Amino acid sequence: MDENTKNGLLLEIQDLTIQYVTDSGTVHAVENLNLRLGRGETLGFVGETGAGKTTTALGIMRLIPSPPGVIQSGKIIFEGQNLLDKSEPEMRGIRGGKIAMIFQDPMTSLNPVMTVDKQIAEMIKLHKNVNEAESLKLAGDMLELVGIQRERMHDYPHQFSGGMKQRVVIAIALACDPGLLIADEPTTALDVTIQAQVLELMKKLKQQFDASMILITHDLGIVADICDKVAIMYAGRVVEYADKCALYSNPVHPYTIGLFNSVPDLDEDKEVLNTIPGLMPDPMDLPSGCTFHPRCTYAVDRCSQTKPEMIHVGDGHLAACPVLAKARG
Numbered sequence: 001m002d003e004n005t006k007n008g009l010l011l012e013i014q015d016l017t018i019q020y021v022t023d024s025g026t027v028h029a030v031e032n033l034n035l036r037l038g039r040g041e042t043l044g045f046v047g048e049t050g051a052g053k054t055t056t057a058l059g060i061m062r063l064i065p066s067p068p069g070v071i072q073s074g075k076i077i078f079e080g081q082n083l084l085d086k087s088e089p090e091m092r093g094i095r096g097g098k099i100a101m102i103f104q105d106p107m108t109s110l111n112p113v114m115t116v117d118k119q120i121a122e123m124i125k126l127h128k129n130v131n132e133a134e135s136l137k138l139a140g141d142m143l144e145l146v147g148i149q150r151e152r153m154h155d156y157p158h159q160f161s162g163g164m165k166q167r168v169v170i171a172i173a174l175a176c177d178p179g180l181l182i183a184d185e186p187t188t189a190l191d192v193t194i195q196a197q198v199l200e201l202m203k204k205l206k207q208q209f210d211a212s213m214i215l216i217t218h219d220l221g222i223v224a225d226i227c228d229k230v231a232i233m234y235a236g237r238v239v240e241y242a243d244k245c246a247l248y249s250n251p252v253h254p255y256t257i258g259l260f261n262s263v264p265d266l267d268e269d270k271e272v273l274n275t276i277p278g279l280m281p282d283p284m285d286l287p288s289g290c291t292f293h294p295r296c297t298y299a300v301d302r303c304s305q306t307k308p309e310m311i312h313v314g315d316g317h318l319a320a321c322p323v324l325a326k327a328r329g
């Protein structure tokens with residue numbers, strides 16, 4: 001066991017760069033990404049579509065479609081071992097067994113022609129040394145744990161509502177007691193009332209299973225409710241990283257400030273919502289220097305020339321903006 005594992009660090013991503021190399025150019029999906037996740041922690045990954053959140057998650061799972069995807073450089077150290085050094089058979093043991101992923105649309109994870117108990121049991125048999133009968137018994141237990149009656153274990157996915165399907169997906173994900181759960185916008189496809197129930201369930205089970213979680217979302221309300229730490233991503237980079245409380249009380253990066261300003265205030269009677277001016281840059285043609293500079297109201301001349309490094313602005317709080325780090329740190 002190395003020093004980091006002993007200290008309670010579960011996952012450390014070092015200088016991860018992932019690209020999609022296509023005939024029309026190279027998509028810079030993730031660039032020099034650094035992150036750390038402690039045991040039992042929940043990290044919120046926040047950013048607009050195309051920021052690199054899902055690509056990072058797929059990179060951790062080693063599920064980047066290749067070609068065109070290429071992990072160009074970096075390390076993904078999980079429980080003290082670099083996942084990028086693992087063979088595909090080794091990764092098959094890690095996926096589902098030690099790291100599980102929940103996707104936005106439950107139907108992409110569920111097999112429509114297999115009853116839900118068999119789908120959960122299949123995952124259990126893959127990672128645990130149990131026979132068919134034991135795996136089906138455990139599958140029933142898992143369904144009950146996520147709030148689905150055991151009598152429904154022989155039903156097919158189409159016989160469940162969207163929220164119930166996502167509960168089945170959660171049951172599959174947790175069936176083998178993984179150390180890390182990655183949830184990619186797990187409630188976006190659900191009705192608002194069901195979203196709250198599913199999030200509450202995930203929060204409860206994460207504690208019960210003592211798992212760490214990466215929650216990918218664009219919803220700062222969900223982050224406030226569930227996460228301990230937050231990484232704000234923009235154009236393939238983490239631009240701010242902090243404890244939830246530090247981030248919400250003192251956002252430093254102009255993009256983070258823009259995200260908070262874009263959240264509608266129910267007490268204010270406004271006809272037009274605040275937005276961040278401009279659009280996310282084309283990942284095949286990223287702006288020079290700070291990639292946020294064309295949209296940034298705080299930009300100075302040097303912003304278009306120098307790529308900002310992450311700067312410490314407080315205890316465990318980093319932001320990639322030298323201009324505001326000094327003023328707000």
Ligand code: SF4
Pocket residue numbers: 253254255290291292293294296297298299300303308320321322323324
């Ligand atoms: Fe804005 Fe410059 Fe800071 Fe980038 S480095 S966020 S352009 S002020």
